[in-house]
Amino acid sequence: MARKSALVLGLGISGCTAARMLADAGYQVTCFERECHIGGALFDEIRPNGIRINPRGPHILHTDNEEVFRFLKRFGAFYPYRHRVLATINNKTVPLPLNARSLEILFGEKQASSLLSRLTAHFPDQERIPVDLLMKSKDSKLIDLGRFIVENILTLHVNTKDGSSFSPLDDSYENDDMVDLGTDDCYYKDSFQAMPIQGFTSLLENMINHPAITAYYDTSPLSRISIHEESSSILLDGAPFKGPVIYTQPLDRLFGYKLGALPFRTTKITIRDLQTDFSNESAVIVMPKGSEYVRITESKHITLQDISGHTTLCMESPYSSVVNGWEDPFEPDLAEKNRKLYSQYLELAKNYPSLFLLGRLACYRNYSISESIEQAMQCIAAL
Numbered sequence: 001m002a003r004k005s006a007l008v009l010g011l012g013i014s015g016c017t018a019a020r021m022l023a024d025a026g027y028q029v030t031c032f033e034r035e036c037h038i039g040g041a042l043f044d045e046i047r048p049n050g051i052r053i054n055p056r057g058p059h060i061l062h063t064d065n066e067e068v069f070r071f072l073k074r075f076g077a078f079y080p081y082r083h084r085v086l087a088t089i090n091n092k093t094v095p096l097p098l099n100a101r102s103l104e105i106l107f108g109e110k111q112a113s114s115l116l117s118r119l120t121a122h123f124p125d126q127e128r129i130p131v132d133l134l135m136k137s138k139d140s141k142l143i144d145l146g147r148f149i150v151e152n153i154l155t156l157h158v159n160t161k162d163g164s165s166f167s168p169l170d171d172s173y174e175n176d177d178m179v180d181l182g183t184d185d186c187y188y189k190d191s192f193q194a195m196p197i198q199g200f201t202s203l204l205e206n207m208i209n210h211p212a213i214t215a216y217y218d219t220s221p222l223s224r225i226s227i228h229e230e231s232s233s234i235l236l237d238g239a240p241f242k243g244p245v246i247y248t249q250p251l252d253r254l255f256g257y258k259l260g261a262l263p264f265r266t267t268k269i270t271i272r273d274l275q276t277d278f279s280n281e282s283a284v285i286v287m288p289k290g291s292e293y294v295r296i297t298e299s300k301h302i303t304l305q306d307i308s309g310h311t312t313l314c315m316e317s318p319y320s321s322v323v324n325g326w327e328d329p330f331e332p333d334l335a336e337k338n339r340k341l342y343s344q345y346l347e348l349a350k351n352y353p354s355l356f357l358l359g360r361l362a363c364y365r366n367y368s369i370s371e372s373i374e375q376a377m378q379c380i381a382a383l
């Protein structure tokens with residue numbers, strides 16, 4: 001029996017998951033990826049010194065969803081990994097999210113214990129408390145703690161030089177949890193935290209290695225597909241395509257930016273190879289205020305590679321805002337006006353019944369790896 005056909009546009013984790021699920025469900029899948037390699041934001045590569053890095057920022061698999069982890073393990077082996085992040089504040093180095101130990105180092109035993117009691121009293125059912133909740137609490141000491149975090153950690157990303165300044169507490173910014181009521185210094189809390197032994201690029205290559213999947217690289221999807229308003233259909237090389245079309249790139253591009261560009265924030269990552277065993281104390285160091293870089297990742301702490309005499313650092317500059325033409329979008333600028341613009345694009349997209357939007361760019365959301373996989377699984381299962 002002839003296989004049904006599907007198109008997948010973009011081969012990040014969202015597109016790769018969708019492609020594999022479609023192939024497993026009996027579809028013949030054609031994929032177009034604009035870059036010359038697979039992976040999107042998850043792409044990793046080996047430096048000349050042998051160290052694997054993720055040039056678009058560190059990526060750690062963390063999930064509470066066993067099905068997601070089981071799915072990924074079909075395509076490569078994983079090692080357990082607990083991610084640790086340190087921040088340097090007022091010349092003191094503390095674990096992030098701030099935990100009981102961080103509060104003690106920063107404020108002394110007495111004040112830390114008072115803050116912890118207040119936190120427990122205000123948030124009895126929460127292990128981790130986001131900054132915006134601290135700021136909204138009626139307790140002046142907790143509001144002060146929130147302000148301290150904003151000033152010393154969150155504002156580091158604000159780039160005042162390029163006019164992209166924003167308040168870390170405004171509606172354009174999604175806060176990570178920032179205070180942990182325990183002593184655990186792990187960055188994530190999820191039940192499964194792991195890294196692929198051969199890296200994410202290799203894992204994704206294995207994922208789409210299926211006789212029913214054909215992938216074209218260096219091929220902008222929009223050079224092959226277009227939307228046809230009159231017939232509410234998607235055209236492939238000018239002819240109507242009958243099957244599902246999975247789109248994972250920015251939605252404004254698909255519609256030729258006709259309503260305007262959806263803004264993202266991005267950053268510049270500078271890579272430096274050093275001839276030393278290790279340079280930093282942990283995988284990620286959040287730098288003190290006023291530093292040239294916001295965050296420094298030392299990959300060897302994550303890859304656990306046994307390479308002596310060499311290490312590699314990835315150093316992130318503060319965010320800058322970019323629209324239309326950016327290379328590596330970090331996160332959507334979720335200001336109210338941009339959410340509205342996205343909804344308008346979504347309304348346009350609804351006119352195309354065969355079009356399915358997946359992933360952080362097409363959905364203009366900050367999805368984790370796990371959430372991206374869950375979304376793709378649900379979408380394909382419902383076809």
Ligand SMILES: Cc1cc2nc3c(=O)[nH]c(=O)nc-3n(C[C@H](O)[C@H](O)[C@H](O)COP(=O)(O)OP(=O)(O)OC[C@H]3O[C@@H](n4cnc5c(N)ncnc54)[C@H](O)[C@@H]3O)c2cc1C
Pocket residue numbers: 009010011012013014015033034035039040041042056057058059060061062248249250253325326327328329330331358359360361366367368369370372
């Ligand atoms: C710096 C950073 C660190 C992260 N760390 C983690 C982490 O530790 N753990 C975690 O679970 N999640 C993390 N995430 C989220 C994770 O990257 C995403 O959930 C996941 O990679 C989304 O995959 P995707 O396929 O939806 O999108 P992507 O992989 O971003 O890309 C999908 C497609 O869009 C294309 N594309 C990219 N840019 C453009 C452009 N400018 N124009 C047109 N097409 C474009 C890509 O080539 C690809 O084809 C992080 C994200 C960032 C930005």
